[in-house]
Amino acid sequence: MCMPGTHEAVHARLSRRGFFAAGVAAATAAATIAVRPSQAQGGGRLFDLTHTAAPGFPGYSPDWGIVIEKVASFAESGFNMNRWTVVEHFATHLDAPIHFSEDGMTADRIPVEQLMCPLAIFDIAARAAEDAETSVTPDDIEAWEGRNGPVPAGGCAAMHSGWEARLGGEGYRNAGEDGVMRFPGFHPEAAAMLMERGAVGMAVDTLSLDVGSSSTFDTHYRWLPSGRWGLENVASLGALPEAGATIIVGAPKVAGSTGGMSRVFALV
Amino acid sequence: MCMPGTHEAVHARLSRRGFFAAGVAAATAAATIAVRPSQAQGGGRLFDLTHTAAPGFPGYSPDWGIVIEKVASFAESGFNMNRWTVVEHFATHLDAPIHFSEDGMTADRIPVEQLMCPLAIFDIAARAAEDAETSVTPDDIEAWEGRNGPVPAGGCAAMHSGWEARLGGEGYRNAGEDGVMRFPGFHPEAAAMLMERGAVGMAVDTLSLDVGSSSTFDTHYRWLPSGRWGLENVASLGALPEAGATIIVGAPKVAGSTGGMSRVFALV
Numbered sequence: 042m043c044m045p046g047t048h049e050a051v052h053a054r055l056s057r058r059g060f061f062a063a064g065v066a067a068a069t070a071a072a073t074i075a076v077r078p079s080q081a082q083g084g085g086r087l088f089d090l091t092h093t094a095a096p097g098f099p100g101y102s103p104d105w106g107i108v109i110e111k112v113a114s115f116a117e118s119g120f121n122m123n124r125w126t127v128v129e130h131f132a133t134h135l136d137a138p139i140h141f142s143e144d145g146m147t148a149d150r151i152p153v154e155q156l157m158c159p160l161a162i163f164d165i166a167a168r169a170a171e172d173a174e175t176s177v178t179p180d181d182i183e184a185w186e187g188r189n190g191p192v193p194a195g196g197c198a199a200m201h202s203g204w205e206a207r208l209g210g211e212g213y214r215n216a217g218e219d220g221v222m223r224f225p226g227f228h229p230e231a232a233a234m235l236m237e238r239g240a241v242g243m244a245v246d247t248l249s250l251d252v253g254s255s256s257t258f259d260t261h262y263r264w265l266p267s268g269r270w271g272l273e274n275v276a277s278l279g280a281l282p283e284a285g286a287t288i289i290v291g292a293p294k295v296a297g298s299t300g301g302m303s304r305v306f307a308l309v
Numbered sequence: 310m311c312m313p314g315t316h317e318a319v320h321a322r323l324s325r326r327g328f329f330a331a332g333v334a335a336a337t338a339a340a341t342i343a344v345r346p347s348q349a350q351g352g353g354r355l356f357d358l359t360h361t362a363a364p365g366f367p368g369y370s371p372d373w374g375i376v377i378e379k380v381a382s383f384a385e386s387g388f389n390m391n392r393w394t395v396v397e398h399f400a401t402h403l404d405a406p407i408h409f410s411e412d413g414m415t416a417d418r419i420p421v422e423q424l425m426c427p428l429a430i431f432d433i434a435a436r437a438a439e440d441a442e443t444s445v446t447p448d449d450i451e452a453w454e455g456r457n458g459p460v461p462a463g464g465c466a467a468m469h470s471g472w473e474a475r476l477g478g479e480g481y482r483n484a485g486e487d488g489v490m491r492f493p494g495f496h497p498e499a500a501a502m503l504m505e506r507g508a509v510g511m512a513v514d515t516l517s518l519d520v521g522s523s524s525t526f527d528t529h530y531r532w533l534p535s536g537r538w539g540l541e542n543v544a545s546l547g548a549l550p551e552a553g554a555t556i557i558v559g560a561p562k563v564a565g566s567t568g569g570m571s572r573v574f575a576l577v
Contacts, residue, residue, distance in 0.1 A: 087421055087422060087424075087425050088421075089421040089562075091562045092562070093417050093562050093563070093564050094561075094562060094563045094564065095563070095564035095565075107563070109563070109564075109565065109566075112396065115409075115410065115411050116411075119409075119526075120408055120409050120526075120529075120567075121407050121408055121409075121410075121567045122396060122397055122398055122408065122567050122568075123396070123397050123565070123566060123567060124394065124395065124396045124397070125393070125394070125395055125397070125563065125569070126392065126393070126394045127392065127393055128380065128390060128391070128392045129390055129391050129392070129393070130390055133562070139389050140388055140389055140390065141383075141387075141388050141389075142383065142389075143383050143384075149361050153355055153356075153357045153574070154355060156355075156572075156574075157355050157574070157576075258387075258388075261388075289557060289559075289574070290559075290572075291557075291558075291559015291560075291571065291572035291574075292559075292572055293362075293570065293572065294357075294359045294360070294361050294362060294401070294570075294572055295361070295362045295363070295375070295377070295393065295570070296361050296362065296363035296377075297363075297377065297391070298377075298391060299388075299389045299390050299391060300390075301393070302561065302562075302563070303559070303572070304424075304558075304559035304560055304561065304562055304571070304572065306421070306424075306425070306557070306559075308425075
């Protein structure tokens, strides 16, 4: 006989009720979250860091996109509904650890407390305007820390390169005649330094955590297999302070997913 | 000549840069959000109100689901990626105003300040355990207001019926031999009262804002065309206080969408 609360009891419940009931139990778990001082004043400003996804939004690969089909119309059925066919890495989206690992965490397994965390923003927009292949480096992190103190453990590190101003044209993918894209990202050594600090998330306002010309994806391979997540094509980072904001990641909760379109907010 | 910040300047920018640049401008708009007293104490607890979506999660219609296809594997390509084919009304998801109207707001147009708001929870679980066709009524709202004061204007009203305990079996859809589903929802008169209070969102822990047996969808047709949104298949509402929580709706931001899978949190 099992007493409630024992492993045996939990296991028996899972066996009986199966996958979804286990999901319910996991969902009920709550995390204690630190709220920043500016929010403790009794108010806050909510920013939307999400681009509108639509056919035509640039894909990392030109054929990665979304197809939207109308499957019910108000005139005929009394309600409207569409069906989407979309890859997990399109528009403003999450990279889960398993995206670049054999058996890392899937998006649905990321602990909820990682999805609302302090946001450190590295602004390299001035440099990126001159050099599409620049990246966030350890020097940028050290300079940021000189002004703000250590990058918060449990936080998200974001690159603001100003790249979203190029949306609506070819300059966002910025592919040359050789087919190679050129846009900024995080240098692998910056990723290593952020891992030492205990950051859990990395966000970029471009199509990739790595610089666009990378063929080895060193930043992806360093960051994601360590159990950390990424966000790509993030909007409006330039509207936020470089320290003090809280990011809220409305990551998809699809079983086995390697990522997916996400609604991302910041609270300042 | 236009000075920056004039309507002319904005219009010229939109014309030049088109759809995505307009999205960027919209995304940059921020909303001032009231943070609840419990959060002002310097901490908060984050709850995940999202079920894990997977093939087999019950659809409102049995054929509304998700298909997940692997399109890249780590062994062959060095990274993992799937493609989803999914209707906009599956698992924990948003109903946008246009879902039940000719020309209502699409999900991507819902103002960001509506997506983080006070949460009022109407607990009818005891009644629902005896009567699958019960609903949240004006009496429930008045009783709640007697304990907590008026339902907050700009807030989200949620039904906790305890229905998620039925996930993993046929009892969640609870269709009879006649094919009619029987589960709780919001009574249309409760919807009308919540509209008077100025609530902007409605959430249920079942498959529909209306009771399952409804063939006329009176609550949907009253609520959504008024410019309000809904959430269906919400998880873990029973873990929250009936007043005082803040809901965070990670709604999809897909152009023209009538809703879509959403990541939903509560901060207490």
